[in-house]
Amino acid sequence: MAPxxxxxxxxxxxxxxEIDGQLIQAYPGETVAAxxxxxxxPLTDAAHPITRGYYxxxxxCWECAVRINGRSVVRACMEPAVKGLKVETYxxxxxx
Numbered sequence: 001m002a003p004x005x006x007x008x009x010x011x012x013x014x015x016x017x018e019i020d021g022q023l024i025q026a027y028p029g030e031t032v033a034a035x036x037x038x039x040x041x042p043l044t045d046a047a048h049p050i051t052r053g054y055y056x057x058x059x060x061c062w063e064c065a066v067r068i069n070g071r072s073v074v075r076a077c078m079e080p081a082v083k084g085l086k087v088e089t090y091x092x093x094x095x096x
């Protein structure tokens with residue numbers, strides 16, 4: 001399991017979201033970026049040969065851009081995780 005603070009934390013029921021074809025456990029109140037970070041899932045795109053990072057956490061830098069349910073260039077740090085999400089971390093030049 002991914003590292004999360006567990007001690008003295010009350011969470012809702014976990015649910016799964018799909019990230020790059022893999023089912024990943026999430027909890028109510030988490031953002032997509034938080035789930036990517038806790039599961040150590042990197043972000044990449046066709047325009048940059050190196051892995052992108054998670055920087056501002058408030059939607060300003062756009063480094064956490066992903067595709068969610070077919071919508072391109074969604075800021076993962078601003079998107080709440082909900083059951084049934086399909087997240088793709090690789091963005092093509094067409095998306096950018």
